[in-house]
Amino acid sequence: MKLKVKVPGLPEAARLRRYQPGHPLVDGPVLIASAGGRVRDVLSAVIPSPSSPSPAAGEGGSSRWAAILFDGTAMRAIADLGKLHAFTSQTFRNLRPSGRLILFGTPPEDCSEPEASATQRALDGFIRSAGKEARLGSTANLMYVAEGAETVLESTLRFFLSGRSAYVDGQVIRIRPAKPVPTQDWEHPLKDRVAVVTGAARGIGAAIAETLARDGATVVVADVPAQGATLTEVANRLGGTALQVDITADDAPQRIAKHLVDRYGGVDVFVHNAGITRDRSLVNMTPEQWTSVLNVNLQAQIRINKALVEQKVLRDNARVICISSTSGIAGNRGQTNYAASKAGIIGMVQAMAPLMAKRAATINAVAPGFIETAMTKAMPFATREIGRRINSLNQGGLPVDVAETVAWLAQPGSGGVNGQVVRVCGQSILGA
């Protein structure tokens, strides 16, 4: 558990609603409004008994909303944005703790008219500001749903409505058309899926493995041989298998590929989580510190992905998820090597996404911000407190928050999300 430190003058962090098996999708009434968009039907189908804004009750009245959703996909003129303002300004204050404001738009780059693009892009600035104004653990996120992608929206909608997205705030997600894959059991969306997690012996990696197993996946947990003892415990706890491998070894891609083909006939989900830090200011950084971080965090992923693709280890509908970092987006003092590697991951993800789409597969990056782990526990007090608080939710995230995001991207139904970077940072002020 997180160590709670009260600092006078600083707001206390809200307790976030986090998902537990059996929890409902949302913990209260959901309000849906639209400016005549394309996704309204999907929203109504997913949410059991949605409410609509009633003018009599003054756009939502006195209800306390668990979530307010606005379909802005059809907005094409700046004047349309007035509807968004009118709706949200009335209802935003009535969000429950850990409530959700979710906007739906059309990708600006898909709009033909400059004003339409401008209108849609305006949602981006709006949602990021709303996220900063949200209180008591509420979040604000924007989904740009491309024309034809309505059929693959559900897994993403469910993720953002539920407690699974507790620490994902101020994010803009693009959903593109993809082959729809029906999900039978939303409690176990990863049933019959084989998932590999590297760096799974401890911390975020162990949480990812645990979450994927909870969602029904058969997990293969991998880590360096030196971590074998704890890796064994993770594997045995989750009913998975332990693979001791140094991912930087020459034969590692081959060994991993062979292991997956021999034992499982392939793999559905591959989570590149293994990573190291060797922090040093640029002028003091040795070649060894530089190389080891680049090798483990980036080069190994590229080599493994190459083997997985070339040897057809990835099955149809495969999901590759690479753990990046907000350091790779915003940069961080003393982390030129680490930030370079984590930014490189984003480049790799974006380059591979079109190739993956050809096989109905996806590749995405998840960029954690300040996550409470053994590593952050070791930070000096002031640095830690600042890191924790410089985000809209006023607190650090938990490993499970990263894990839930990975599990959402891993779902067969998340084929519409490809080549993207999702930050799990509580809308940290670091990194756009």
Place this chain on the structure above:
Amino acid sequence: MADLRRAAILGGNRIPFARAGGPYARASNQDMLTAALDGLIARFGLQGQRLGEVAAGAVLKHSRDFNLTREVVLGSRLSPWTPAYDVQQACGTGLETTIHVANKIALGQVESGVSGGVDTASDAPIAVNEDLRRVLLQINSAKSMPQRLALLRKLRPGQIVPETPRNAEPRTGLSMGEHAAITAREWEISREAQDELAVASHQHLAAAWKRGFFDDLVTPYLGLQRDQTLRPDASMESLAKLRPVFGKNGDATMTAGNSTPLSDGAATVLLSTDEWAKQHRLPVLAHTVDAETAAVDYVYGGEGLLMAPAYAVPRLLARNKLTLQDFDFYEIHEAFASTVLATLKAWEDSRYCKERLCLEKPLGPIDRSKLNVNGSSLAVGHPFAATGGRIVATLAKLLAEKGSGRGLISICAAGGQGVVAILEAA
């Protein structure tokens, strides 16, 4: 009876072997064997599965561990419905358990099983003084208080001195090293030859660790990540500095460098039918072919304590119509460097082969480049009952890497016994 089936070796898991009194000093046999078994379960995804059986054992064993292996299974992630039993055949234990499980698989009695062994020289049992034990037992069975009081008066201060296990043969009073020293002198095994074998063992083991050979054979335990005895920088010069510890004369050759140290550790091996392996999507590394156990009369028969494998191997070869040269790998347990060398020399000696082994001609030399290619007990350490499992899993993986061929395992054991076996690539 059903046709014989081939027993497949699917892999193994052990913990790094530690020096006695080292990182495992406070770990019991049960702790270590459970760790090795749980690592095997994690590697092969056996959680909650009911296997045919688990056979394992320990040489140095507390009386409370009478059901050691079953207790280990109950404490592991295997299904508690998996039966288990203990075997104890000195240093042959680990290989003997593998033979037991393989034979049951061959006969159709079980579909899968785990063999193995464990030993701790650190947590060795210390028994109550024999005089004290007798008095205590009498007190326990006494029927009245006066009888008990009378017995209590028999207690003497000297009875406090406990019985500690000794690394000595009960019938000769000689330690194993002293026995081995006699054999070394008989066969004129030089100090250089012994040190050479020891250096090779360390170098081979170090290279195997370096290339990741043990990544899927060993799981770290209690912070130890690699076999503790291993000295990658061992050299003829460094070994030459050691003083002899076994043998009394000026020509003593056996040192701490070319003898195995007292060690702690545990090893396990997963075996099954080919069918079971296929159902579980587990690649087969090797198959067991045959095995033989021999014993020699080292008390009155004029044979060396550790020379039984010299007898077991030719019997095994004859039954399988093989020559000693028909192997791609030789795994000869390095209890002492001199033991390996004396055994090899014996097989090349026409008089010995004729008179002792009753062979028309000697078995001949082996290609030494095929001997203990990834190191053996001198470098790895030798927790007695764990050595067999270590060797079986190592050889099975070597055969799988090569993709063909066969290997010979030879393990000498206390009491003048020897257990040997043949594996072939899947």
